Amino acid sequence: MPARPRLSADERAYFSLLTETVYANPFGQDQERLSRLLGRDAPRAVSQADLYDKLMPALEARLDALRERGLERLDQLNGEDQALMRQVYLFHGYQHSYRLLDGLIEHQRRGRAAAADLSWMPGLLDRLGSYGFDPRESRRWVALYYQLRRAYYFIERALVGRSEPMRALRRALWNSVFTTDLRSYTQLLWGRMQDFSTLLLGETGTGKGSAAAAIGRSGPIPLEGPGHGFARGIEDTFIATNLSELSEGLIESELFGHRKGAFTGAVDNHDGLFARCDSHGTLFLDEIGDVSLPVQTKLLRVLQERTFTPVGSHQPQRFEGRIVAATNRSLGALLGGGDFRRDFFYRLSGNIICVPTLRERLADTPDELEELVGALLGRMVGEAADALRTRIMEALSELPADYAWPGNVRELEQALRRIILNGRYVPDALPGSQDPKADPWLSGADAGSLDAAGLLAGYCRRLYEKLGTYEAVARVTGLDRRTAKRHIEG
Numbered sequence: 001m002p003a004r005p006r007l008s009a010d011e012r013a014y015f016s017l018l019t020e021t022v023y024a025n026p027f028g029q030d031q032e033r034l035s036r037l038l039g040r041d042a043p044r045a046v047s048q049a050d051l052y053d054k055l056m057p058a059l060e061a062r063l064d065a066l067r068e069r070g071l072e073r074l075d076q077l078n079g080e081d082q083a084l085m086r087q088v089y090l091f092h093g094y095q096h097s098y099r100l101l102d103g104l105i106e107h108q109r110r111g112r113a114a115a116a117d118l119s120w121m122p123g124l125l126d127r128l129g130s131y132g133f134d135p136r137e138s139r140r141w142v143a144l145y146y147q148l149r150r151a152y153y154f155i156e157r158a159l160v161g162r163s164e165p166m167r168a169l170r171r172a173l174w175n176s177v178f179t180t181d182l183r184s185y186t187q188l189l190w191g192r193m194q195d196f197s198t199l200l201l202g203e204t205g206t207g208k209g210s211a212a213a214a215i216g217r218s219g220p221i222p223l224e225g226p227g228h229g230f231a232r233g234i235e236d237t238f239i240a241t242n243l244s245e246l247s248e249g250l251i252e253s254e255l256f257g258h259r260k261g262a263f264t265g266a267v268d269n270h271d272g273l274f275a276r277c278d279s280h281g282t283l284f285l286d287e288i289g290d291v292s293l294p295v296q297t298k299l300l301r302v303l304q305e306r307t308f309t310p311v312g313s314h315q316p317q318r319f320e321g322r323i324v325a326a327t328n329r330s331l332g333a334l335l336g337g338g339d340f341r342r343d344f345f346y347r348l349s350g351n352i353i354c355v356p357t358l359r360e361r362l363a364d365t366p367d368e369l370e371e372l373v374g375a376l377l378g379r380m381v382g383e384a385a386d387a388l389r390t391r392i393m394e395a396l397s398e399l400p401a402d403y404a405w406p407g408n409v410r411e412l413e414q415a416l417r418r419i420i421l422n423g424r425y426v427p428d429a430l431p432g433s434q435d436p437k438a439d440p441w442l443s444g445a446d447a448g449s450l451d452a453a454g455l456l457a458g459y460c461r462r463l464y465e466k467l468g469t470y471e472a473v474a475r476v477t478g479l480d481r482r483t484a485k486r487h488i489e490g
């Protein structure tokens with residue numbers, strides 16, 4: 001039997017470098033080094049898509065040259081060459097599909113009722129088939145492309161900011177979805193990451209919710225058989241709940257569900273969030289630092305045994321999804337206070353991601369303020385954003401240069417609203433840090449000029465600063481947790 005044709009040393013070197021580049025964490029340092037090696041001098045200045053598009057003519061020329069030598073399909077190559085070219089063909093197929101997938105994601109994000117146009121899908125599957133992938137494998141690769149494009153959308157585009165702390169956050173979010181090695185993820189871990197929980201830490205308003213959504217909406221969603229689309233829509237894969245907003249009486253039923261008759265008012269069986277989150281989904285438990293010890297014990301069981309039991313039932317059910325949790329309490333406060341189980345913490349914290357404060361981001365890249373203002377205004381007022389941006393930046397420039405933004409991006413959003421309404425932003429005094437005379441809440445209370453709502457909000461914020469949880473504030477004030485939180489957030 002004649003020996004199978006082999007790649008030349010030069011071809012092997014080129015394709016190896018290419019695959020190392022395109023399979024590296026797109027927000028990592030390696031990627032920059034490798035893309036420089038491929039001939040780009042300023043990779044930070046161009047988008048990932050631009051960079052890849054620029055690689056394409058040289059790649060097409062190389063593949064044409066292989067075709068002329070009769071090497072068109074994977075099965076014409078031997079072991080090592082086949083493994084390498086498999087990755088090259090996967091990248092080639094990806095390049096021919098990513099704009100179509102971006103169109104699909106945009107369509108889904110706009111919540112259009114009409115079914116998405118997937119008429120291009122058979123052509124894409126045929127292309128993968130022409131490289132030598134069988135139909136099942138081809139569907140799996142298209143699902144991976146879709147996942148990669150969702151990750152770009154939610155990790156890159158939906159999170160604003162180019163500062164190093166934001167780049168580090170993106171790297172960490174990417175790794176929590178694809179691990180540090182995309183190639184072995186695709187071979188070994190695709191669809192098997194349910195047991196990898198993530199704990200997001202960060203001050204209030206830093207964007208932990210957006211970071212959690214980025215992880216949750218970037219999970220694998222299979223492509224179903226011929227003629228069908230993807231098994232789930234983007235929105236169905238991410239289920240979020242804020243534990244501090246659920247009263248102690250309701251929390252178990254919300255999370256684990258209940259059976260009819262389990263308690264007064266349980267008139268029907270009710271599926272909880274754990275039952276609604278299937279193997280393609282992620283459940284986001286926000287304010288995890290606020291839950292009581294008995295609920296922590298039950299959550300620990302879900303994490304350890306992957307089972308939960310609805311209230312009033314004796315039948316454990318399996319939990320198939322993935323958990324992302326978040327808290328704005330510091331690790332020290334979480335573990336030092338005695339109201340957070342250490343075993344629960346260790347089970348939850350396989351992957352800890354710290355979401356940077358706005359002041360860290362601005363200290364690294366002051367221009368990030370204007371970038372954020374532009375994006376937040378765009379969300380708030382659409383096309384009027386450009387016209388308002390200069391006025392807003394002028395008003396913000398009146399703040400002290402080292403203003404700490406204690407409420408982070410949420411405070412910035414609030415500042416924009418106030419500037420639009422009142423022309424200026426005067427930060428609310430936060431307890432603890434200021435001269436009492438300069439504290440409008442204290443001096444307002446002293447002068448008798450605060451109304452009841454202002455008085456209560458200031459008091460709740462002070463308590464929150466001291467006690468660290470909405471639950472503790474609720475306990476002291478006699479308010480329910482949700483009301484206390486509303487006062488604190490303003």
Ligand SMILES: Nc1ncnc2c1ncn2[C@@H]1O[C@H](COP(=O)(O)OP(=O)(O)OP(=O)(O)O)[C@@H](O)[C@H]1O
Nearest residue numbers: 158159160203204205206207208209210328409410
């Ligand atoms: N990097 C970012 N780019 C764009 N918007 C952001 C970013 N970070 C935060 N935001 C916006 O700031 C607001 C607050 O974010 P989010 O609710 O995720 O904060 P959080 O850290 O979860 O706060 P808390 O701990 O109080 O729940 C949201 O409207 C969010 O969209």
